[in-house]
Amino acid sequence: MAKRVGIEVSLAIAEAAKLANTDVVAAYPITPQTHIVEHLAKLVADGELDAAYIPVESEHSAMSACLGASATGARTFTATAGQGLELMHEVLYVASSMQFPIVMAVANRALSSPLSVWGDHSDVMAVRDTGWIQIFVENGQEAVDNVLCAFRIGEDPKVLLPVMVHLDGFYLSHVIEPVLFPEQGLVDKFIPPYQHPMPLHPDKPVTMGAFGPPVIYAETKKAQEVNLRASKEIILQCWAEFGKTFQRHYSPIESYRTEGARVLLLTMGSFSETAMTAIDKMRDKGKEVGLVRIRLWRPFPFEEFRQAVRNADVLVVVDRALSFGGPGGPVCSEVRSALYGEKQKPKVVSFIAGLGGRDITPAGFEEIVERGIEIAQKGSENEFEIFGVRG
């Protein structure tokens, strides 16, 4: 039987990496990711996880070591946050284009300056186009489940791509939650051994990461793009299989009380649970509102997204990052482009909120929805509003 335990989500993620029989962990500690890799280091030191733990001097080296490990066919895990994710930025592209199925938990954090260790999605949005599969989770259980799924998805021979599992720093990483840990036997069956078709091996030498002159570079990028888009099919299959095995179900776009909703709120990550409370309250008051959450951020689930929002009049998007000088929040601008060519579509209103650890309460979400409806009706001079900002 699966065991339900009260555990800090960071530790639960480390336990999930252990359940997945991770071979190599290369990581550098950074708030609010620290407890994940600290616990993994302990599991390895105590002999509970038979893995190589590579303590490195920076995140750039962490991701580089992960490349090497994954290239040899080792199951590889790491975790980071905020500035750490930025420091490994250039290597992220290498991981995806060389098709190494590294799994990385990202405890989402704001970016300096001013220095902030608190949560928002600035770090995620900066690595949006790095070619990784990216999944958002909302609670500890989802974090554990999706770390397991991430290995299976990424290592699928038809995919072979790295996967980021995004969890909100502190809001999720440092919270103690009840988590069901699946049985080892079932996990072993669920995640088959990782077999890279052409690993680095002296018996059959290959060149990885060769240079690509203009005559071939575009072809490599086309192949990469097609592969990332096609991975959605495998992701759907994985979640379906996960649901059958463990009775917990995931989909790329998740809806909450959207039946007959004229107004939809759109969120990503742990704030979605607070938003659900707000939706409940508004529904109690008889308001036709619902919530849509993006779980699969890359590859972006266009079809499912359009399906989920097409019948609404207003879509209020809450971003937790700024696109400085740009067209509003990064999520909102993607959502707008996804809907631009559609005949039937809601009016899209953009809010930025929850920056650098600023809470959004259920009352806050209610206020955002009300203001969003007002903007949709009367229009606004601004491309977007930063909710709750003083002055």
Place this chain on the structure above:
Amino acid sequence: MTKPESEFTWKDLEIGGIVAEPGNASQYQTGDWRSQRPILDTDKCIKCGLCYIFCPEGCIEQNADGYFEANLFYCKGCGICARECWVKAITMVPEEE
């Protein structure tokens, strides 16, 4: 490589752009980067092999007569051989001449 890179479509590429055939960099013509080429004056050359040692491309070979000559398929025309040759037997000549 079984066919030139220019004939590869995106579907022909190995996973992650892996090059599965070792040593095929030798088929890559770096000589067309060259804007000037080395000309060897065999009257001055003493066959010491210093140019061979200094060539960063490793494209200088000793021929049947014992002279060291650059393989123009690879020679990038950097001119290091001409700079290092102590008897001034190598002259760099612009490619258009």
